Amino acid sequence: MQRGFKIQGKVTELYDEYHVLIFKYILKMTKDVQLAEDLTHDTFLKLFDYLLDGKEIDYPKTFIYRMARNVTIDYLRKKNPLSKWKDMFWNTSWYSPSVEKIVEIRQDSLELLELISMLRPPSYRDVVILRKVEGFSIRETAEILNWSESKVRVTLSRAMKKLEEKIHKGGVLSEQE
C-alpha cells in the first residue's frame, strides 16, 4: 500500500505536467471534450496501474503520449469494432457547443485543425500532429506510433505536401498574411 501512495505522488506530478497536453492531443483525435476528458483520465490511470506493477519509465512524455494514443484507439475500436474506427477521428466538427464551452481555439488554428482532420490516409494526420504540432523528434514520433524512423520521415514528407495542397486550395494561410 505504501508503494501505491508513492506512485500516486509520482503520477500526480506527471499528471500536472502533461495532462493539458494529453487532453489537447486526445481532443484533436476525438473532437469531443467529454470523451477527451475521460480518455485523459484513463491514460493516467493506466499509467498509475503500470507503475503499480513495479515497472519503470525512462521517457515519460513519449510514453504517456503512446499510452494516450493506444487508450483512444482501443476505445474507438471497442465502440465500433466493425466500422473503420480510424475514420471516426475528426469526422465530427470542431464547431460543436461541447467544445466551445470548455475550449477556445483561435479561428486560424481552427481552420488548420479542420484541414489536418481532412488528411487521408489517417496515418498522415497522426504523423503531422505528433511531429509538427506536439513537437516530437523523428525518433520519438516513431516510438509513439510504433513505426520505423524512415516510415515517419517518408509519411511526414507526403503528409506535409498534402497539407500544403489543401491549404492552398482552402486559402487558409494566405488569408492570415
Next chain:
Amino acid sequence: MSKNEKTYLDNKLEKLNENIDITEEFKRVTRYKFMEKMTELDSKKTKKSWFLKVGLPTIATLLFLSVASVLLLSNYDNPNLDTSVESASLPEEFELDFEPLEYEQYEKPSGIRYEDSEYETMINDIDGEPVYLERYLQYENNKYIGIRGVIRYQEKAVDLGIITTSKEKSSESIMMFKSTFSEGNIIQFIGVVGTRKDGYQFLFYNKGNDTFFGFHHMGEADHFDWDQDGLDEIYITTSGGEKNVEVVRWNNGQLEKASINESISIDNPLETNISSQFILDNIVVVEVEINDEKEQQMYGFDVGDKTFKAYKKINDRPAYAQIRWNNTTYKISGEMVNSRWIGEEIGEINRYVSESELERDGDAAIIKRDFASLIHKKIYELEKYDSSLVIAIEVDEYYYFAFATDE
C-alpha cells in the same frame, strides 16, 4: 511551395497547441475528478493485489495448516493446537501500546510575500473546496535554505515551515489522503508533504475549529482501518535507519501513536514492515520480519481483543516449486522479496525434473501447476541474507523467496 511558406506552415503547426485555450475551471475540476478516480483505483488494486499476491498464498498457508490455522486466533489458548512458535525473539502475541502524540498547530505565515510564491498545487479538498500547497524559496543571509510550504484553504493560510532543503523545484512528494479518521469526520487527515531526505509533514484539518495541525515524521504513510471500527488508523513505515512501523489514530480527542518495535520490545530488527493487510474472517493480517531468516513471523490482528497473535512460522510457507542450487534444495514460496534486497545474479533455471531428481544446479521441480514457467528464470543472492539459507528467483518481474530445505 517555397521554403519560406513551409517554415510559415511549420510555425503555424507548432503554435496550434498554444492557440487552444482550456478554461482554468475545467482544469481544476477535471484534476479533482482524476484524483478521485486514482484514489478509487488504488483502493481496488490494493485489495485485489494483496489478495492475489499475498492473500492467496496466505490462504494456502492457512489451508496447509489445516482448519486450525484460521481458527487459531479465536482458539489461541487451545493446547491441542500445535501453534507454538519456535522463535526465541518474537512474542506469540502483543498489543499496541498507544501514547499521546504531540503535534504542531500550524500558524498563519509571516515574513513571506505572496508575489514570491513559486507555484501552487491543489493537494486535496475539504468538502469540495480545494486545499492548495504554495511553495516559497527561502533564503537566510542570502543563502538558500529550502522550500517553505504554505497551505491555503479558502481565505486561510497556514505555514508548514521548510518542507524540503532540495534546490529542485517540486522535489517534494505530495500524497493525498481521503480517510475517515474521526467520528463525524471532524478531524480530517488530508495528506503528507515532504521528501524522503527531510521527512514529511502529516497534515490534518480540524473542521470543528477550522484549524490545521500536524506533525513531522521521517516515515512514509498509509492508512487502513486495522481494528474495523469504521475509523482509519494511519501507519507510518520507516525504512532508512530505524526500521519500524508506527500506528497513529485519533482517540478521545487527541492523536495517539504506537510503535510496533516498542510493543514487541525489539531494539534493532532487520525489518519491521507491513507487507500485507487484508481481512480474512475478521483477521487483519500483518507481517513483521526480524533479523534472522528463520525467525520471520506473521502476526494476525484479532479485531475482537485488538491483539496481534502469531499464526505461522517461516517453514510453513507454501512451496510452489523446488529448485536446486549449490548442492542445496530450495523451496520457492509465494512471498515476494523487496527488490532492494536483490544482490548478484547467480544462475538460472535450466530444466524441469521430478522432486527426487533434483541434483544439478538449475534443476526445478514444480509442486503447484499454477506457478509460472520457471525455465530461464534468474536466480539471485539476497544482500541481507546468507545464500545457503535463502535466495530469490525472478518470475515476471517479481522476486520470490526460495528457502533452503532441511535435507
